[in-house]
C-alpha cells in the first residue's frame with residue numbers, strides 16, 4: 001500500500017531489494033483482504049480479517065489509490081508488505097487468485113502475516129549486507145537470508161508450521177550486532193532510547209547521532225532539525241513525527257513505511273534508497 005504515498009526519488013536496483021518492494025500489480029490485493037482494521041483516524045470504516053475491503057476492485061486494485069488520505073484511509077499509506085503479497089500470489093499459490101479458487105482465501109489470509117514477517121526480516125538482513133562496518137557479520141547474514149528465502153518458497157503448510165518467533169529472535173540478535181558495529185563510527189557515548197516512550201517529546205535539534213532508538217515510541221514527537229545520522233530506528237513508531245530539517249542520512253533499518261507515517265519536507269535528509277513521501281511536498285514548514 002505504501003507505493004500510493006511515494007514521491008519520485010530513485011528506488012534501489014539490488015535484485016534482493018527489488019523482490020522486497022511491494023508490487024501491487026502482481027498481488028491479489030492480499031493486504032486489503034487479510035488485514036483487519038477499525039474505524040478511526042487511520043481508516044474510514046471497520047473491516048474484519050479475511051474480508052475484502054469495500055474499495056478493492058475486481059482487478060485487485062484499490063479504487064481510491066490516489067486519494068487514500070483524502071478519503072480517510074491514511075493507515076493504508078503506512079503499511080508495507082515488503083513484497084509478501086506478490087510472493088504469496090505468484091509463488092505460494094502459483095498465480096491462482098482467491099476469486100478463481102474461493103476456498104484458498106482463508107489459507108492466503110493465514111499465510112499473509114507469516115510471509116510478511118519473513119520478508120521484513122529479509123529486508124533488514126539486506127540492510128545489514130549494505131553496512132560496510134558490519135562486515136564481520138555479513139557471512140552470517142547471507143546464510144540467514146538464504147535460509148529465509150528458501151522458506152518463503154515453500155508450500156502454505158510449511159509456512160504455517162514455521163517457528164517465526166524463533167527465526168525473528170535469531171535475526172534480531174544478528175541485527176543488534178550489526179547495529180553496534182555500524183554505530184561505532186560515532187565517537188563517544190551514544191544516547192540509548194531503546195523502547196522508550198517519547199510520544200510528543202520535544203527533541204528539536206537534538207543530537208541523536210548514532211543513538212539507539214530501536215522500538216521507540218516517537219508518535220508526534222518534534223524532531224525538527226534533529227541529527228539522526230547513523231541512529232538505529234528499527235521498529236520506531238514515527239507516526240506524525242516532525243522531521244522537518246532532520247538529518248536521517250545513514251539511519252539504520254529505517255523503512256519506507258516509517259517515513260510515510262512521519263511529517264517532513266524537502267529539507268529532511270533521508271537515507272539513499274528510500275523515497276521522499278508524496279504528502280511531504282505539501283507539508284507546511286514548522
Ligand code: SF4
Nearest residue numbers: 032053055056062076
Ligand atoms: S482503502 Fe484501498 S489500499 Fe486500503 S485496504 Fe481498501 S483497497 Fe486496500
